[in-house]
């Protein structure tokens with residue numbers, strides 16, 4: 014096991030909460046803590062960090078340690094568990110785990126879902142849980158039949174014995190629940206996998222096509238009130254005044270409650286809360302971004318790069334390039350919301366959140382209650398993309414419910430959601446690239462300027478000007494370039510920034526893969542062959558590139574006006590290649606015809622989920638590259654809703670085919686790695702079709718529109 | 721008190737003139753399958769049928785639906801037997817699923833009027849936003865549903 018900092022301890026319990034049956038889980042508490050008696054095992058059920066529950070009716074419930082936000086994690090994790098458990102797939106159900114450190118991903122600093130890390134982090138623990146439960150069920154059957162365990166076989170939810178017949182898991186669960194947990198259960202050989210690697214349909218889709226699926230905004234509690242918030246449009250501003258009397262005249266309005274950074278109106282339904290807020294008409298003052306506008310943002314970034322100065326390049330041919338990208342919003346389809354019910358000595362929270370641990374922390378802070386008195390329920394998430402790693406909406410709902418001592422659902426209107434995001438940072442990148450006599454880069458000097466995401470979480474990173482999420486995807490390239498350097502200038506602008514699907518790679522893949530494409534054309538070579546030459550020492554990358562080029566039939570004769578763009582990028586442990594075919598009609602109108610993607614994510618759990626994530630991730634990136642931009646004027650965000658924040662629709666979306674390379678290497682993520690490829694593939698394709706090179710996004714700023 | 725007929729059931733509701741149908745469905749009647757995405761008719765997450773036509777309920781006063789047949793996602797077969805639902809499962813369309821009730825309601829209204837839409841007609845009619853980027857599969861889902869309807873009709 015690689016978790017040498019924590020000794021894993023497996024334990025078993027049959028608890029009142031779990032009912033009869035078998036419940037098993039892992040605990041990442043140090044063994045010493047158990048020995049010293051500092052951790053008690055008295056708390057029951059899922060609170061103990063139970064991961065799987067097999068009830069007497071044979072239903073197997075995975076207490077899924079990750080938030081389900083469309084990335085298909087409930088199904089993929091269930092497949093890993095069911096594989097080892099030899100479960101009947103039709104009996105599998107999932108629940109999202111409560112806030113409890115036992116469910117922390119070993120690859121993450123806290124209990125959260127992010128960084129495309131669920132499969133990587135839970136692959137081993139889930140296999141072990143499944144295998145231990147299987148062995149216990151076998152032992153239970155062997156005891157019942159009075160035969161050696163070695164004669165019992167687990168298969169599709171049953172234990173089978175040649176003479177004695179079969180027993181279902183449900184019949185055995187309660188007896189098995191009383192046995193000791195094997196400390197080192199044998200794992201299946203990968204060749205025997207019957208679920209892993211198969212494109213199984215998602216477990217939660219039937220509810221998603223009938224309207225039964227429950228998101229955060231669908232929580233309904235007896236006596237629940239509905240609220241909405243307004244926050245200072247200038248970041249960091251404060252409430253100056255509001256018209257409480259006018260708001261209270263609106264039918265259904267029950268209360269006006271200040272929240273950190275703003276004010277909430279609570280009513281008998283969302284519509285009345287919204288109307289109440291309009292009547293309340295809160296005014297704000299001050300704030301850290303007061304005089305900021307987008308021109309100033311660019312200036313700050315450029316100054317930071319100028320301060321760094323240029324390098325001296327000695328080469329045949331020298332490229333000197335400047336690239337820039339804007340702030341971006343997450344704009345999850347389900348706006349920020351949270352439901353809280355705070356009483357004297359309890360608090361329940363229902364949140365579509367990626368971050369159970371911080372939800373728990375802020376709830377403890379606000380209510381003054383202990384962890385034991387608080388329950389955090391994670392609903393389905395109507396999109397996450399990193400926005401829901403933040404817990405501002407949880408803070409607000411708990412604050413309001415605490416004041417009113419009633420259950421309250423707080424929903425942000427889309428305008429709040431757009432103007433109070435934690436944005437993908439705006440950034441600028443400069444390249445000085447020296448090409449040798451063969452046209453290949455001999456020197457690569459890259460300078461990046463952007464605000465830090467991590468320093469809000471880890472202040473010392475701000476002091477030393479270091480943030481790997483700013484430079485990821487630029488500080489290391491797979492290409493063989495003898496003299497390579499990437500410098501980072503951390504700038505402070507005041508606009509809140511956060512994790513946006515693929516984080517640093519969302520801009521750095523655009524920068525590096527376009528800059529490389531410019532080198533290709535300066536050297537008058539073929540974009541695919543050129544990259545291939547630079548990948549002689551990187552066979553995994555070369556294979557991904559060759560695969561996608563072959564699928565796209567790179568080099569074929571294209572129809573008039575068409576162009577192919579190619580890109581290659583590694584993020585979150587997965588290598589992705591992309592080719593995009595577009596056409597331009599001579600003016601600024603373009604059409605996206607087809608995209609081919611190839612991915613090497615090490616191991617394949619559910620190939621259809623990987624395909625879906627590649628497709629969705631690529632569309633997310635295309636949408637941003639084409640038309641998304643958050644701008645500032647007078648310290649406030651100018652965009653407010655989908656009428657002025659332009660998101661791609663079906664008529665602009667190309668067909669996307671995906672090929673998966675199973676290399677057997679270390680497990681990589683799939684939720685994010687498709688996104689970074691879109692912008693460079695598109696910009697490179699536009700260059701191929703039109704000869705025009707665009708070095709800033711979105712392309713709509715250059716007049717590019719979809720035909 | 722007004723009477724709204726939703727999924728075949730009559731509901732007596734006291735609504736003000738300006739209250740959008742979306743919030744009546746979600747917060748008053750308690751049918752939460754219809755989603756809120758923008759409130760200004762841009763995203764389609766709130767799509768329902770009124771007398772068979774797709775309508776964005778966030779921008780449609782509930783009062784204007786008095787006397788009409790209102791159908792929400794809950795009014796489609798709850799076992800998923802509608803051809804659009806079947807096609808959606810066959811093509812594994814959803815991701816987070818939040819936009820999907822709207823996509824499905826928009827598609828089922830389109831196919832009820834035009835069971836074999838051309839590719840251009842599909843793109844012109846289904847303009848719902850999906851932030852997860854399921855568009856390629858929505859397109860295939862619509863074509864698949866169209867085929868299921870054709871088989872049934874033949």
Ligand code: FES
Nearest residue numbers: 757758761764778
């Ligand atoms: S919520 Fe009605 S169109 Fe977006």
Ligand code: FES
Nearest residue numbers: 816817819850852
């Ligand atoms: S499936 Fe998530 S928004 Fe469409």
